[in-house]
Amino acid sequence: AQSVTQLDSQVPVFEEAPVELRCNYSSSVSVYLFWYVQYPNQGLQLLLKYLSGSTLVKGINGFEAEFNKSQTSFHLRKPSVHISDTAEYFCAVSGRGSARQLTFGSGTQLTVLP
Amino acid sequence: DADVTQTPRNRITKTGKRIMLECSQTKGHDRMYWYRQDPGLGLRLIYYSFDVKDINKGEISDGYSVSRQAQAKFSLSLESAIPNQTALYFCATSEREGRTHTGELFFGEGSRLTVL
Numbered sequence: 001a002q003s004v005t006q007l008d009s010q011v012p013v014f015e016e017a018p019v020e021l022r023c024n025y026s027s028s029v030s031v032y033l034f035w036y037v038q039y040p041n042q043g044l045q046l047l048l049k050y051l052s053g054s055t056l057v058k059g060i061n062g063f064e065a066e067f068n069k070s071q072t073s074f075h076l077r078k079p080s081v082h083i084s085d086t087a088e089y090f091c092a093v094s095g096r097g098s099a100r101q102l103t104f105g106s107g108t109q110l111t112v113l114p
Numbered sequence: 115d116a117d118v119t120q121t122p123r124n125r126i127t128k129t130g131k132r133i134m135l136e137c138s139q140t141k142g143h144d145r146m147y148w149y150r151q152d153p154g155l156g157l158r159l160i161y162y163s164f165d166v167k168d169i170n171k172g173e174i175s176d177g178y179s180v181s182r183q184a185q186a187k188f189s190l191s192l193e194s195a196i197p198n199q200t201a202l203y204f205c206a207t208s209e210r211e212g213r214t215h216t217g218e219l220f221f222g223e224g225s226r227l228t229v230l
Binding site for chain 2: 006009032034036042043044045046049051090094095101102104105106107
């Protein structure tokens with residue numbers, strides 16, 4: 001079994017400030033990790049993913065995330081946010097076993113303020 | 115055109131009515147899924163299908179049924195809708211099991227259902 005915890009349901013931040021969205025997971029097997037973004041009135045799209053290799057993963061729109069196996073975390077960061085980054089962000093985990101079902105966190109609403 | 119298309123995008127209905135949400139995909143993926151999104155709860159899996167003859171219940175399948183009419187089509191039905199089924203519903207696809215399969219999902223734009 002696997003689970004994902006997103007520690008913050010709402011994150012307000014001013015434009016051009018840095019942001020970190022936190023994600024912790026639990027799993028009995030090795031995992032793949034994902035961040036998805038959902039803009040208002042749209043579906044989810046992939047922001048970035050960790051499959052293997054370097055623990056620092058770069059995604060679209062200047063976002064990056066770091067896989068920390070010892071802390072079972074996969075926090076998402078951006079050094080300078082824009083108004084257009086306002087969206088809901090979902091962390092998700094997939095076990096490397098045969099089922100590889102994706103389990104989602106409850107989401108973090110990022111609101112960028114002018 | 116979108117790779118994963120859901121219809122209708124918005125629907126308002128009354129308690130007790132039968133509702134069908136449809137999903138079609140052009141990605142050529144074998145696996146298809148239906149999720150429901152509620153505020154503060156993230157996405158929860160309703161049903162999934164690994165191929166046309168393989169249908170599986172997810173964590174919240176009660177009150178729902180599905181049909182996999184073809185590799186590219188996967189529909190979700192509410193036989194008798196109730197107000198707590200008001201939600202945003204997403205269809206998604208993924209690759210078949212294999213070396214390149216990571217669990218990554220590709221989503222439609224969602225179907226917003228309101229049950230009065």
